[in-house]
Amino acid sequence: xxxxxxxxxxxxxxxxxxxxxxxxxxxxxxxxxxxxxxxxxxxxxxxxxxxxxxxxxxxxxxxxxxxxxxxxxxxxxxxxxxxxxxxxxxxxxxxxxxxxxxxxxxxxxxxxxxxxxxxxxxxxxxxxxxxxxxxxxxxxxxxxxxxxxxxxxxxxxxxxxxxxxxxxxxxxxxxxxxxxxxxxxxxxxxxxxxxxxxxxxxxxxxxxxxxxxxxxxxxxxxxxxxxxxxxxxxxxxxxxxxxxxxxxxxxxxxxxxxxxxxxxxxxxxxxxxxxxxxxxxxxxxxxxxxxxxxxxxxxxxxxxxxxxxxxxxxxxxxxxxxxxxxxxxxxxxxxxxxxxxxxxxxxxxxxxxxxxxxxxxxxxxxxxxxxxxxxxxxxxxxxxxxxxxxxxxxxxxxxxxxxxxxxxxxxxxxxxxxxxxxxxxxxxxxxxxxxxxxxxxxxxxxxxxxxxxxxxxxxxxxxxxxxxxxxxxxxxxxxxxxxxxxxxxxxxxxxxxxxxxxxxxxxxxxxxxxxxxxxxxxxxxxxxxxxxxxxxxxxxxxxxxxxxxxxxxxxxxxxxxxxxxxxxxxxxxxxxxxxxxxxxxxxxxxxxxxxxxxxxxxxxxxxxxxxxxxxxxxxxxxxxxxxxxxxxxxxxxxxxxxxxxxxxxxxxxxxxxxxxxxxxxxxxxxxxxxxxxxxxxxxxxxxxxxxxxxxxxxxxxxxxxxxxxxxxxxxxxxxxxxxxxxxxxxxxxxxxxxxxxxxxxxxxxxxxxxxxxxxxxxx
Numbered sequence: 001x002x003x004x005x006x007x008x009x010x011x012x013x014x015x016x017x018x019x020x021x022x023x024x025x026x027x028x029x030x031x032x033x034x035x036x037x038x039x040x041x042x043x044x045x046x047x048x049x050x051x052x053x054x055x056x057x058x059x060x061x062x063x064x065x066x067x068x069x070x071x072x073x074x075x076x077x078x079x080x081x082x083x084x085x086x087x088x089x090x091x092x093x094x095x096x097x098x099x100x101x102x103x104x105x106x107x108x109x110x111x112x113x114x115x116x117x118x119x120x121x122x123x124x125x126x127x128x129x130x131x132x133x134x135x136x137x138x139x140x141x142x143x144x145x146x147x148x149x150x151x152x153x154x155x156x157x158x159x160x161x162x163x164x165x166x167x168x169x170x171x172x173x174x175x176x177x178x179x180x181x182x183x184x185x186x187x188x189x190x191x192x193x194x195x196x197x198x199x200x201x202x203x204x205x206x207x208x209x210x211x212x213x214x215x216x217x218x219x220x221x222x223x224x225x226x227x228x229x230x231x232x233x234x235x236x237x238x239x240x241x242x243x244x245x246x247x248x249x250x251x252x253x254x255x256x257x258x259x260x261x262x263x264x265x266x267x268x269x270x271x272x273x274x275x276x277x278x279x280x281x282x283x284x285x286x287x288x289x290x291x292x293x294x295x296x297x298x299x300x301x302x303x304x305x306x307x308x309x310x311x312x313x314x315x316x317x318x319x320x321x322x323x324x325x326x327x328x329x330x331x332x333x334x335x336x337x338x339x340x341x342x343x344x345x346x347x348x349x350x351x352x353x354x355x356x357x358x359x360x361x362x363x364x365x366x367x368x369x370x371x372x373x374x375x376x377x378x379x380x381x382x383x384x385x386x387x388x389x390x391x392x393x394x395x396x397x398x399x400x401x402x403x404x405x406x407x408x409x410x411x412x413x414x415x416x417x418x419x420x421x422x423x424x425x426x427x428x429x430x431x432x433x434x435x436x437x438x439x440x441x442x443x444x445x446x447x448x449x450x451x452x453x454x455x456x457x458x459x460x461x462x463x464x465x466x467x468x469x470x471x472x473x474x475x476x477x478x479x480x481x482x483x484x485x486x487x488x489x490x491x492x493x494x495x496x497x498x499x500x501x502x503x504x505x506x507x508x509x510x511x512x513x514x515x516x517x518x519x520x521x522x523x524x525x526x527x528x529x530x531x532x533x534x535x536x537x538x539x540x541x542x543x544x545x546x547x548x549x550x551x552x553x554x555x556x557x558x559x560x561x562x563x564x565x566x567x568x569x570x571x572x573x574x575x576x577x578x579x580x581x582x583x584x585x586x587x588x589x590x591x592x593x594x595x596x597x598x599x600x601x602x603x604x605x606x607x608x609x610x611x612x613x614x615x616x617x618x619x620x621x622x623x624x625x626x627x628x629x630x631x632x633x634x635x636x637x638x639x640x641x642x643x644x645x646x647x648x649x650x651x652x653x654x655x656x657x658x659x660x661x662x663x664x665x666x667x668x669x670x671x672x673x674x675x676x677x678x679x680x681x682x683x684x685x686x687x688x689x690x691x692x693x694x695x696x697x698x699x700x701x702x703x704x705x706x707x708x709x710x711x712x713x714x715x716x717x718x719x720x721x722x723x724x725x726x727x728x729x730x731x732x733x734x735x736x737x738x739x740x741x742x743x744x745x746x747x748x749x750x751x752x753x754x755x756x757x758x759x760x761x762x763x
Contacts, residue, residue, distance in 0.1 A: 002034070002042040010050065028052055029317065029344050030351075032309045036205070037108045040073070048072045051345035055313060057305035059083070059108075059205060074351060075371045076305040076312070077230050081115055083203055086228055086376050086397035087168055088119045089407040090201065096427040097125045097448045099201075100167040105132035112170040112203075126429065126448030128164045133171060165427040170203045195221050196419045199427070202227035204301065204376060223383040224417035228376045229301035231396065233360035238299050247283045260285070263294050292388045301377070308364055308372070315364075316351040323350070373400060382415045432464040435483035439467055455482040458645075474641035475648055491647035492558050493718040493725075500556050503725050510733055511549045517740050518542040524747050529754045534588060537611050541581040541739070547574045548732040552725045564635040564652035569626040571728060572663045573619065576670065578735065580618035582694050583674040584611040589691050590681045622666055629659035640717075649717040664705075671701055693739050700734030 007016045009028055030053040034040045040056045047054045054073045059080040091099060101116065103109035113130060120127060206227050247268065249256055261267055266281040288297055299307070355365040367373050375398025382390040395409030416422055433439050433452035438461050440453040455461055455469035460478045462485075472478055476485035494500050521538060524530050530538065551574055554567035588611055633655030640649040654660045675698035681691035708727040715723055746753045 002039050003046065006043050006046045010046070030055060030313045030347060032056070032306060032313070034058065038106065044073050051348070053313070053316075053344060053347050053351050055309040055351075057302060057309060059203075071370075072348070073370060074312070074366055076309045077204065077372055078374055078376065079369070079371050080112065082397070082399050083228055083376060084112070084115045084119050085399065086378075086407065087116065087201060087203070088123050088125065089397060090226065090378065090395075090409070091120075091125055091166070091168075092123055093407070093409060094424060096166045096199075098128050098164050098166075098427050098429040099125065100164055101127050101130045101170075102167055103130070103132060103170045105134055109133075109170060116168065116170075124447070126446040128429070165197065165425045166199045166201060168201045168203075169206070171205060196417060197425075199417065199425055200225040204228045204230050219387060219389060220383050220385065222381050222389075224415055224420070225381045226394075226414075227379045227381065228397070229379050230305055230372075231362070231375045231377050231398070232299065232301045232304035233362055235299050235304070235307060235358075235360050239297055242287050242297055245287055247281050247285055263290055291386070292390075298391075305372075308358055308362075311356070311358055312351065312354050312364055313347075315356050316347050316354050319350045319354070320347060374398075375400065378409060380414050433461075433466070434464060435460075435462050435466075436481045437461060437466075438469045439465055460485060477646045486646075488641065488644075488646055488648040490650055491644060491717040492650040493556050493721045494558070495556055499718070499722055503552070503722060503729075504556060506729055507549050507552045507725075510729060510736070511546055514542060514546040514549060514736060517736065517744060518546070520744060520747060521740075524754070527747065527754045529743055529746055534585065534611055537581050537585050537588075537615070540615065541578060541585070544574055544578040544581060545732050545736050548578060548728060552728050555721050555725050559637045559650055559652045561637055564637050565630065567652065568635060568654070568660065568663070569630060572626055572667065573623055575667055575728075576619050576622035577615065578732070579667065579670045579674055580615045582697070582735070582739070583618065583670065583677065584614040586674060586678045586681055586691055586694055587611075587614060590677065618670055622663065622670075625659070625663050625666060629656060629663065632656060633659065643716045647717060651717070651721075664709075668705065671698055671705075674698055675702070690739065693742060697735045697738030700738060701731045704731040704734065 007018070009031065010026055011017065012026070028050075031043065031047055032055050034043055034056065035058060037058045037060055040054070040058050040060070044054055048071070051072060055076060056073060057076045059077055060073065060075060091097070099120075101113060103113050109132060117127065200222055202225060204227070206229075247260065249260075257268060260281070264281060264285045266279050266285070268281050287295055352366060352370070355363070357363050362374070365373055375396055377393050378395035378397065380392040380394045382392060384390075392413055392415070394411075394413040395407070397407050399406050411424070416425065429446070429449040430451075433450070437452040437454055439450040441447065442449050442451060455478070458478065459469035459471050460482045461469045462483055469482070472485035475488055477488055478484075479486050493503075495504060518539070521530050521535075521542065525535060548571070551567065551570045554563050554570065557563070635652045635654050638651050638653035640651055640653075643649050675695065678691045678694040678698060704727050708723065711723050712720060712727075
């Protein structure tokens with residue numbers, strides 16, 4: 001029928017002779033149509049051969065245009081790819097990720113589905129199902145198709161999907177009739193509740209116009225639907241023009257005649273009234289009296305496209321005529337363009353480059369593919385029980401707009417389906433994964449269907465539906481719900497906290513006690529018990545113990561470069577002086593006993609020079625180790641964000657762990673030698689033999705430092721520093737107490753024992 005009608009436009013109704021130019025051929029300059037892509041394609045097969053421009057107001061996919069090379073077709077609509085992009089942007093705006101797709105079962109429907117599926121996949125949206133509507137052939141065949149049991153089964157399946165609320169529908173005016181009957185069948189099967197809980201998103205080919213046989217269909221199922229329409233404006237004086245259309249018009253126009261008789265359910269001819277036994281049109285019928293679904297008084301988007309098509313051809317013809325007149329004037333002999341009338345092929349360059357503003361103020365021009373450069377309006381359909389409806393423009397989609405403004409929508413203007421109670425519906429395969437969880441793919445399911453897995457330790461998700469949990473910055477840690485990062489507390493041993501205050505108090509207390517002991521020994525320096533064991537070594541030992549206590553203060557407070565450099569080094573050297581002083585005292589006792597034997601050659605070694613040499617040589621070795629440590633890999637302030645979960649450790653990083661344990665190892669070696677010498681000298685006869693006290697003090701020293709190493713390695717942050725300070729204080733206090741408390745006891749409480757007579761008596 002399309003081919004027949006197309007040829008009738010080119011030739012007289014009786015003589016159709018393709019490929020021949022004869023008197024029967026009409027001079028067709030351009031054609032406007034058809035209503036759908038299939039009809040337009042059939043028409044183009046003929047018009048392209050004659051190079052006749054065809055201005056259509058339906059959508060052609062880019063693939064179809066390239067495949068068929070339809071160079072004579074001009075679209076008064078944008079690219080269908082742009083429309084699919086708009087659909088996806090709409091779905092993303094409302095976060096609808098689980099949608100159904102309905103398209104016509106033809107080539108145009110296949111193309112729409114392919115384009116849309118690619119865009120959906122790129123943007124994280126899943127099609128719950130893809131169903132096809134049969135192409136419109138005849139009303140009877142269509143109704144028979146939808147009453148088949150298989151169709152009803154398929155219909156029940158997707159309409160009863162609980163979590164799928166959104167359907168994207170592609171189809172033109174004719175194929176939309178199939179959808180209306182589709183839903184009509186559902187209502188007859190008591191599925192009204194399921195239908196009313198859906199949001200229908202329709203493409204620009206959609207038209208709400210109803211045929212007379214559709215009067216029984218209830219359009220309320222489309223209440224709250226959203227549709228894309230080609231961007232349009234109200235044309236000046238259009239409604240006034242419609243008021244002038246009366247019943248005499250259809251008598252001169254066969255197309256309007258059929259519409260008039262169907263819309264008003266009357267006949268224009270008396271003879272036909274008798275045959276059909278229907279009433280005759282009165283002549284008082286007015287278009288404004290028709291319900292909206294049968295005729296709208298405002299210009300629809302499709303009508304606007306036809307309006308623009310007529311003006312585009314008129315503008316191209318005008319430009320062609322002006323050009324012909326110009327060349328005739330410029331030509332000397334008037335040979336140029338002196339054909340009797342314009343030829344259709346001459347219109348192409350002028351139509352391709354046409355550019356003007358229509359009476360509504362919209363710019364009209366084609367791109368390089370022959371598509372109109374314009375956007376889409378987003379329409380919200382509001383229906384009423386009396387079968388009337390209202391179009392509400394709620395947004396737009398225009399890819400030619402500046403970046404960031406291509407898509408806009410006003411949610412406050414949208415009227416949703418009554419079942420949603422004006423609350424935005426959700427259409428997802430499953431509930432969103434809340435912050436603190438990440439999506440976990442379900443085996444064999446689309447990527448929109450997933451489980452929610454809690455974030456692992458140390459990671460968070462602060463948004464819904466995150467694919468992966470992310471780690472917090474180094475200076476932050478996850479909260480209990482794993483949905484946000486909290487700043488870590490700085491961890492270092494401070495003077496302001498209870499632990500720091502306690503340790504500082506112990507340092508000061510032990511230092512004061514040491515000073516008191518030193519004062520007692522200075523005051524009683526001439527007594528036998530003080531003079532008996534090398535007074536200089538005793539003073540040196542007490543001063544070194546005092547420094548041991550005070551060096552603990554270097555470990556308290558926020559680590560700085562200077563404190564990190566000095567604290568381990570000073571502690572090691574001072575402690576070496578302390579242990580070497582004890583070793584010198586012990587070796588002096590041993591040598592003094594051996595020197596008392598007749599003929600002993602060791603007597604010349606006994607004296608202060610030996611003691612000083614022992615202290616100096618042992619301390620120099622430790623000082624050399626510390627110097628090497630400072631030269632190769634000194635300690636430095638470090639920020640450790642990984643050792644503790646909720647805290648950032650501010651610490652002094654030992655530049656070389658090997659050197660650190662070498663220094664400690666040397667102290668252990670020196671202490672061991674001192675212990676063994678003192679142990680063997682503990683029973684030597686002497687009134688004031690310190691060897692047994694030194695032996696016991698070294699046992700205390702070993703106990704402290706042997707427990708220090710595992711405890712030090714098992715603690716972190718400020719508690720590691722506290723362990724080292726406690727070890728320094730306890731070992732120093734053990735030396736102070738074990739070595740000097742017996743002497744202080746005699747000096748203060750038993751002064752009668754601190755006399756020369758008592759010493760001689762004991763000896």
